[in-house]
């Protein structure tokens with residue numbers, strides 16, 4: 001393993017992206033995401049993702065000079081056309097209008113269209129909760145996951161993330177997971193490290209259960225929680241696909257033409273303002289939410305994101321670690 005400071009990791013990411021032709025703005029926004037992922041020890045969405053940025057560019061499947069366009073779609077809806085660029089800049093462009101509308105209306109939606117997407121959603125959810133808003137985000141990806149009861153890839157790994165702001169400087173309550181048993185990135189990391197995957201992550205192309213990571217990647221991933229994850233995955237296809245006029249995971253994969261680039265689709269993000277829902281009683285009710293978190297942890301349960309926040313503390317002082325092989329690949333690209 002190679003250990004480096006967060007500053008060195010940031011320089012490495014910027015060097016790779018600049019060298020490969022990404023604009024200054026794209027380089028900054030992409031680096032923010034992958035460094036956040038690495039810092040919080042979300043290895044499937046950290047520095048490893050730079051390899052996808054580079055291969056997506058080489059495949060001609062991303063516009064590295066895209067300038068997102070913000071449209072005031074309706075009183076409660078802001079739409080951002082990412083113009084074929086990565087989603088990060090589009091999210092940044094839409095965030096001020098999303099928060100303004102949420103504060104005005106109590107609830108607002110941000111629909112991002114035509115974006116190339118690979119981000120962990122908690123990065124965006126954190127930005128919204130920092131504004132004191134409750135947040136929900138989801139998006140399709142490429143058709144890699146079989147519906148419960150089926151054996152052929154149809155859904156994306158379709159992440160869903162939720163965030164709740166907390167008082168007194170406490171970090172927000174956030175969960176963020178794929179509706180597949182695990183993110184595809186994690187299966188890719190198992191394949192790179194030659195490790196078997198646990199039972200229940202996927203099936204081979206003949207529909208048989210397998211622990212061979214490469215066979216799952218060629219076959220189909222499985223949903224988490226059987227029919228429950230499958231229904232959530234279908235919902236995400238609908239509300240972050242046709243509802244916002246964008247591609248489903250199957251359509252994203254067809255758009256890819258076998259190039260292996262990052263998915264191309266839309267994203268739906270909702271923001272809710274507790275102060276609009278509750279008026280003067282907001283503080284009292286947010287305090288009741290704190291009682292829920294206390295009751296969870298009192299039983300020995302950990303809150304989602306607690307591992308991430310602990311990793312963040314460690315990384316800020318000790319830096320981050322990546323496998324030698326990834327470090328060498330990134331050095332070569334830089």
Ligand SMILES: NC(=O)C1=CN([C@@H]2O[C@H](COP(=O)(O)OP(=O)(O)OC[C@H]3O[C@@H](n4cnc5c(N)ncnc54)[C@H](OP(=O)(O)O)[C@@H]3O)[C@@H](O)[C@H]2O)C=CC1
Pocket residue numbers: 042044045117118119120121122139140141157158159160161174175176177178179180181182183184186302303304305306307308309
């Ligand atoms: N852009 C895209 O299209 C896609 C992105 N992704 C991203 O991949 C990432 C990983 O997804 P996935 O593989 O499903 O993640 P996991 O199955 O690891 O689940 C992650 C979530 O569950 C929480 N969690 C895990 N274990 C526990 C526990 N014992 N108690 C309480 N909470 C727990 C995590 O908190 P903690 O982090 O603290 O462990 C985190 O919020 C996500 O960030 C997602 O956005 C996934 C699919 C597609």
Ligand SMILES: O=C(O)C1=NCCCC1
Pocket residue numbers: 044117118119141142157178182183184185186262263
């Ligand atoms: O890990 C995953 O699953 C994905 N991550 C980024 C984009 C495609 C799906």
